[in-house]
Amino acid sequence: MLLRLYPRPFREQFGEGMAQTFCDLCRARADDRRGLLGFALRIFCETLVGIAKENVMGMNQLGKTTLRVALVALGLLMVPLVASQFVKDWNWSVGAFVRVYILFFGTGMSFALVARRMGAWSYKAGVGVALVAGFALGWSNMVQVADSGNPANLVYYSVLGVGAVGACLARLKARGLALTLFAMAATLAVIALMLPSGAPPYLARNMAIGHGVYAALFTASGLLFRRASLSV
């Protein structure tokens, strides 16, 4: 049954031989009156490793990148997963962990796919800064909406929407991405000015600082993309 997990070309070429060899090994051990359970477990684990190796080797570059990003995202998910066991009142649902994983995976894949489009360090740095800022904005907004239940906070997702649309229209070219990131910073500034805040002064100050930081990050990313566009 394990043989079915091998890639088809490998299974077709070696499946029969592997099955025969396994039977021969079992028969030899039985003839020698040696235990089969430990042997079967060892062969099971060894075969699983072989299956993983053959499947990964059979992947193309995109498949390997996707697998790498998926595993890194899973590793990052361990942080909130473990922390939630020790921090009081941290009660995430399964759905919340799934959403966070999708956020990690989406950010990672976006970087992996977009950053490779241009060799310039400023382009890769611009992608990194934009994605980190976008991820942080999305995450903090998700937490804010969950905690406050205030639907007005959903307007911050429009900043990410501007980024997604702009990136598509720019076809990920440096000059277009620079304009996109400047537009995201401008959108955030407009939201900060127009969104009425009934918050107490200390909270309003913190919100202003947060807006400023995100706007600065998006602007910095835009400047990096602009530098990359000038270097072409």
Add this chain to the structure above:
Amino acid sequence: MAKRETAQAPLTPAVLHILLALSTGERHGYGIMKQVDADSQGKVKMGPGTLYGSMKRMMDAGLIRESDKRVDPEMDDERRIYYGLTGAGRVALQAELKRYRGVVAVAEGRLAYGL
């Protein structure tokens, strides 16, 4: 010739033992495993997953080839696929054994000086 010899990366233990096992004639999968066990005096253990994974890469590299399907007279009547060394496999094995002899010569020279 020297350039080609130095360009070959060292063989993994699994590949080396499979080449050694096939150096005396064609064998099927279980036969290769028995010979590897005998050659290494039980020190090298490989299961079917490791064996056939290594053999796939060796076939892709042209070191071994699939031979015919025949009955092993020392076993039952079931027909088994046999594998054999190619010319390139024989050259790779000779180059690896030459590398080993070089390393052993250096080690023995140093041991003679008490290092």
